[in-house]
Each structure stands twice: as C-alpha cells, then as structure tokens.
Amino acid sequence: MTDADILAGIRDVARTHLNVEREIGADTVLVETLALDSLAMLTLVAELENRFRVCFEDGDEAGLTTVGDLMTVLRRRLS
Numbered sequence: 001m002t003d004a005d006i007l008a009g010i011r012d013v014a015r016t017h018l019n020v021e022r023e024i025g026a027d028t029v030l031v032e033t034l035a036l037d038s039l040a041m042l043t044l045v046a047e048l049e050n051r052f053r054v055c056f057e058d059g060d061e062a063g064l065t066t067v068g069d070l071m072t073v074l075r076r077r078l079s
Helices: 003-018 030-034 038-052 067-078
Strands: none
Touching: 003 038, 003 067, 030 038, 030 067, 038 067
16 A cells, blocks of 8 residues: 555545545644544544554554654554
8 A cells, every 4th residue: 555545545534534624745733733632533543443454552643743643653554
C-alpha cells in the first residue's frame, strides 16, 4: 500500500466519520487543524483500524501530532 493510498484512507475516514471538510495533507496538524478532541481522536483511530484492518497498540497514539505521524503508524501496522 502506498503513502497516497494511506492518505486517501485517512481523508475518507475523516470526512465520513468526523465531518472534516478541509483539505488534509501529511503536514496537517491533527488536534488544532482538524479540531480533534479526545473522543474524535478515538473515533478516528477506531475507524482507521476498521478501514485498514489493523490494530493500533497501546502507545501508538502517543506522539501523534500530524497526519504524517499517523501515516507512519499505519505503515508500520500494515507491514
């Protein structure tokens, strides 16, 4: 799976489940730019697990600041 595929999946989940309408790129800041509170972040992670058929492990969410960080975690879980 390419980075473009992962980014497209993140965009789709954010639009579908979090009603995010703005453009999302790898440098997009999750909390400030996408206005994600703790519940929205949990929703995002759960829906990404469903979309990509992966399981985030304890601690994966630590240090997630940008969409690029999230892509790195997903890439690691997909390999």
